[in-house]
Amino acid sequence: MRIDPLLTANPITGAVRYVTDDLLRETYLAPKPCDLDLIATLEGRNAPWSASFEAAPAETTRAIEAALTAVVRSTQSLSPTELDVSALPECRAKTHLAALKELWKDLGSLPEPLAAWARVICSEAKDALEPLPILDPSPCPHADAAEAALVEALTRQHGAAPEADQTSWRQRQPRGDGSAVGCYGMVQEHLGTATNPVDRDSTVSCFGLRDPRDEAQFAAALAQRMLDDGCVDGPGEIGFLVPDDPAYMLAMQEGCERLGLPLAGAPEEAARRDLTGELLSLLLVLLSVPAPRTALASLYISPLMPWARDVGHQMAREVMDYGWSKTASQLTGSAKELLDALHPSHTPEQLFARLGAIDKSLPDTDLQPRIAPLRAVTRETLDWALLHKLAVPHQVDATGHQRFVEGVSLFTENTLPWRPVRQLLVLGMNGNRWPRSPGSDPFFTEAEVALIRQNTGLQLNGRRKKLARGLELFRRQLCAGTEGLTLLAPAKNLLGEPLSPSTGLALISHMLGFEKPTDLVQDVRALPRDQWPVAWHVTPHLSHGFRAELPEDGILRLNRGLGTPDKPGIDLLRIRHDDAGRILPQSPSRLESLLVSPLAWLLDELDAKDRTWAPETLDVMTLGTIIHQVLEDAFPENAPVSAIDALEATLPDILDAAIKKHARWLSGASWATERQSLLGEALDVARTWAGFLNETGATILHNEINLAGDHGGLLLHGKADCLLQLPDGRILVVDHKRSGAGNRRDRMSKGWDLQVALYRAMLQRPNEETALTRLVDDGAQIVTAYHTTRDATVLSDDLGAGLARIEAASRDVSENAMSHLADAVAEVGAGTVRLNREGDAKRFEKERGIKAYALEGNPLVAAFTLPEEDQA
Template identity: 60%
Template sequence: MRIDPLLTRSPVTGAVRHVTDDLLAEVYLAPLFPEFTLEDHLGLNAPWSDSFAAAPQETARAVEAGLVSLATASPNLDPSDLAPERLASGRARVHLAALRDLWRDLDALPTPLATWRQVLRSTAEMALEPLPLTGPACAFTAPAEAAVAARLAAHHGWEETAHLAPAGAEGTALRHLQENLGRRSGKVAVDSSVACHGLRDPREEAEFAAALARSLLDRGSVAQAGEIGLLVPDVSAYGQALADAFDRVGIPLSGLPVEAVRRDTTGELLSLLLVLLGGPVPRTALASLYVLPGMPWPPDIGRRMARELMDHGWSRTAAEQTGIARDFLDALRPCESPAQLFARLGVAARAVPQARLHPRIARLKAVIVETLDWPLLHRLAKPQPNAAKGYDRFVEGVSLFTENALPWRPVRQLMVLGMAGRHWPRLPGSNPFFTEGEIAEIRATGLLLSGRQQKLARGLELFRRQLGVASDGLTLLVPALDLRGDRLTPSTGLALVAHMLGAENPDALATELRKAPPQDWPVAYTRIDPVPQGGAPELPAGGMVHIQRGLATVDKPGVDLTALRKTPEGAPLPHSPSRLETLLTSPLGWLLDELGAKERAWAPETLDVMTLGTLMHQVLEDIFVEGALVPDGDSLTAKVPGVLDAAISRHAAWLAEAVWATERRSLLQEAMQVCTAWAGFLRDTKSEILHNEIALSGEHGGLLLHGKADCLLRLPDGRILVVDHKRSSAAGRRDRMSKGWDLQVALYRAMLERPTKDTALTRLVAEGAQVVTAYHMLRDGTVLSDAQGGDIPRVEATGENASANAMDHLAHVLAEVGAGAIRLNRAGDAEMSKERGIRAYALDNPLVAAFSLPDTPQEEDV
């Protein structure tokens, strides 16, 4: 492709303008061509048929790229220019013939090639206005471009001019680079005309460039900002960073887009709607819809709805919406027919009129008639970000030049950013159809298809010409990392520059700014005071943090931390056994949970421990119904699959998708084993199921408690067995109970013996019924209890004091947190919890780890 653009000089005014594709289309009355698409032509017998069947969209893009590269290499933009019969039999001949046949079948080309072909087929009399050409010849013009230029020259004439000479002073290193980059040349020593600095990443590059521009102006090295130029990669990371950095130093930046890249919020909304209407509804997709701009609820309400959904799986705020918002949310249900789909999309379009969904919906209607082709719908609705528009260029600002074009004015000082990775020159990609050897064979037939060698040569020449606009100095900036933190290697251009300036390698040429003394930096700097202790928190020596209201005094009582969470009426909320187990492991982790200070990352649904446990609990509840007979083996075989499907539909609808088929089979096998084992236990103990999912509430030591027992059984001797299903094996729980560190069984008993609500179960206890609490371990079918359940068949008793140590420690910690004191963890607490049989999940919190003390205990801070 050309480096110097085609220019035309008006014969009337002498004004020069670019010969753009739009201008050619207007002057030669190029017809409006329909949108170019290949999908309907690629599924037949062709070398890419299998690829198209597996990935139609990706294959279509590759075929279009291959077709465009061949058309650009053909001098007449005609498929007859392709001559596969001149090649030896083999892969290259097959692919070239297939692309030629496809071109003939299409009889169409994508813009701008279709416009070029119109010019080649036109006469001079068909042009609506004269377009006399001016400018230099270009050695990198593709054959099709050359043919168009020749036809325009034949129609209107061409005044050929010379390339601009490099602007650097004779004898300087800068001039040597401007004349010889990419060519054979000797080496010269580095002088003041060239500098190279190593920075951390694109953000730091932008900050340095702005500071250097400020320094050049303050020192008088340049008279005005317009004499400074920035050559920047076509990467979004640089645009906003440079705009912010130059704004902070008070220097205008000329060449930024008039309109920056904008989100296609209409496409985002339509894509999310199709995901939700296709079902099952992914949690992250619905949350993303809640926070999209322009929804029929205020932005803060949308954020609250999304947060509730991600935290709890549903949103109370969303359920409370009324009016048009309620209609919109009610329409987000899976569809089974085109009529349903477009009716619900219509509701969405009316609810969010500013999104202008109707034209996009009409496009979908045009391709969907009788059945819902979801892949096609998603492909048509895919968001297409609006590209940056125009350039805000003015005389007074620092000139911003882009990677793939010649600079638009000369400068005295040029800074080149991003001299690492695939830039300067941008490394060419591989041809989607032909290897480099095959491209050489095709070129030998006369079709000048560009390979990596030709593209790299063009990139180097473009870079050399870009460097040629600087007259006084060149500064190269080399980032070590990209914005993701991935390490970058020096660019090809930097390696060539280093070689031409006598450096052994690019690292020897670049001065690492952070390794140089600040007084040697070429820019002014501000030294930031170091963070004390390297950022580590200052912790009390004894490990106790005292929390008090207002100004702390020695005799002032601390805040009762057990009463932080309150009901809307102001009453303290009760605590669950799981929260108090966290308190045993880490008071700080417990406090963070009480305050809601926890990580709130968005993540898609996954088959984690919580989901697996929920599904198994639901299956047991629906199979073993209160008051019903225990099902036998045949009954279980018939019922469990349907019950599991219902549980999946209720709690994890996404698990019904085809990609989770293997996991569903594994879940069904597990559910059958769990139900068979539990049925055997119920028959052996002759237990009667009184209730499933029974709520418990009570108090212990003045602390309100609440919980939920999974199953309530009555034994033949009248005892009540309160069961908690645990989706794990017995080993860990057995170890914890035998060592006296199981808290839950004791708290369940406390809620039954000292209830705060009167229920049928608490009345049984009050009347003298003996209660045994137990765990049903689903992975191996073991039922564990303390000593009170030792004589029950198939129940394994773990000892008299299953909770003794846990309750003693709980009383001690509750006294501390009730007085506003938090004992910090120590580094060895994880191992200590393991010895007690407790899995210390609270210690996984990075904040807890950050505020942990060393193992060696010190005297407590009182």
């Protein structure tokens, strides 16, 4: 593609305009462009790509469209008759090129803007409504055949602009060969060519920053420093060359606005999200499969929804945390109608009826223009892949340019600078840009491109030619500066992912004699503050109750000085309350976190948790919940155990019901393999549990029974999975665990199992009467046990000795855990939090048999973790 834009100068006024596709269509009265029905033409076609198209129609269609466009642009007449594949030997390249030629002929039309170009090329001067003399008709070495033919046709029909107009225009543009001195001048002249390293000087510098936002703030500060030091006479002599990325544009505008720097070249209207397209894409997801959690949350926070913004965010938080939203269930009116329509659709009638109902519930949004193309391509069945492709949102590009003399110049990645500057700052020198990698062509290899060029004369652009154009464009962009070049290299992108040096940074660093690109980069944050090239300001520390270092003894004393001598500090056990103001009880799982990490427990009490959105995954908790539900439904209360054959026959339906209740998304077609594996696991668990019940003669009294009580004044609540009555009258309180018995057995043998003791405490000192507490009052002996489903083992406390099929402990399984819990409760009750040390996770597993889940994946806990005492 051309590097220099195609321009025309009005023969009367001399006004310069870009030769845009719209201008050509209007001047030559070209027909209104229409979208190519490429998918319909590809269906049922016998072509080399047919198998790929059948397997992945959307991706294959995009690749075919790109290849066809490249072939068309490589011809001068924009006609398939120009393609002569007979000169090629029998090979893959000939097969694919011939297939593209036949496809071109069958389509009968060209994609835009090639249709308008073809109109111009086959027209005469009298066909144009106005003259379009070309300002600079000189050939561009990087123009493809179609671009060259377009320039030749326009020049033949309208001629070139007067020499005086051309000279006046060139004087206002940056020089293409550069005018800087020293290292900068060598970079401008020789970038991308072989040259000896040059002596380094101050005309080229490179600074490393954290991310694009840091870059933008640093660039604005450096520009202000140049103005303050008199390096330039005004903002117009400074230029920013930035990647074509809305994030960079926004960051640059914010950074310059913060310092009061006028920014010339920013778009008049920034790029905007296609909110309607985003909504329709979300609706297609929600109407095609059981609602994924992230899709539903995204719908809740859409600005187009018929509820307030804060309500939408509350609903999104709830659905991400719990899988459903209480707030959403309480909506009424049009909001309720919208949510009621969100059910999977199996027929076109269902889909478009539900889309119509949703459209009616959105009075300020008109979805019909976007729904109509979906309806037009839908026949008897729903082609979801095609519908998703048609509904994909497209960013609304930025429009116009605010170019004025007094501002700092903003240049973008894919265009030439619009005026010269003295100091040029280039952002984004790490990552895939300057120039962007052309990538691999899925149709033709580099060798096949060369073969086609040699035998047919078709000038297809290969990777080397695309890269050469990108490098030349970058070199021309660097020529906008006349005195100094500053390169900025971000270590990470805005997602926190590390970035590698760009090709341009590697070439420049090599020209300056550095072995590696990173040797050229000077990390700003690694410099002493007094050596920073810009002014800096550090936010002062908070003075009240703030310490810059962690306490040496590893104990945080919260709220010191606010308590009384008898009770210094705040009782952290009393910070969670229900809506009525009552203190919420602690569960066994929360107190197990307290044993492992008091800080992790406190953050959970404060609901200070990671809110990162993530899609549903078949994780351990989800699998455990489903298996629990299967056991509850397959073995109902006060009913005899089903025969194995009957159990196996009903279990698929039981599993489906459990999935719909706890993980509806798992019933989608894409999870079929996982469901089959889960069914096999459920069958194994059900068989072994039925065997245990039959051999022990146990009767199921209750499933999912609530427990509530207290221990030493500490309110407790929990839930037992299963309550069994054994033939000897003993009651077995069972907790199903989807795991093996190894870790649990190790924990119990070392006296660190907390849950058993807390169950016993809630039974001995209950807060409410239940069927289980009545049994305890009647003198029944209670045995607490774990059923580990992965190896069909039942582990019980020491009261289960002598029971068949039960592995009973020989000691108090909670002795150490309860002793440690008493100390931990006393500490947090006094407002103190004991921090973890780096080796705690391994130490807990080795010495206590406890897997320290509370220490995993919590950046706040990690930030407050102390080194080992011998390393401190």
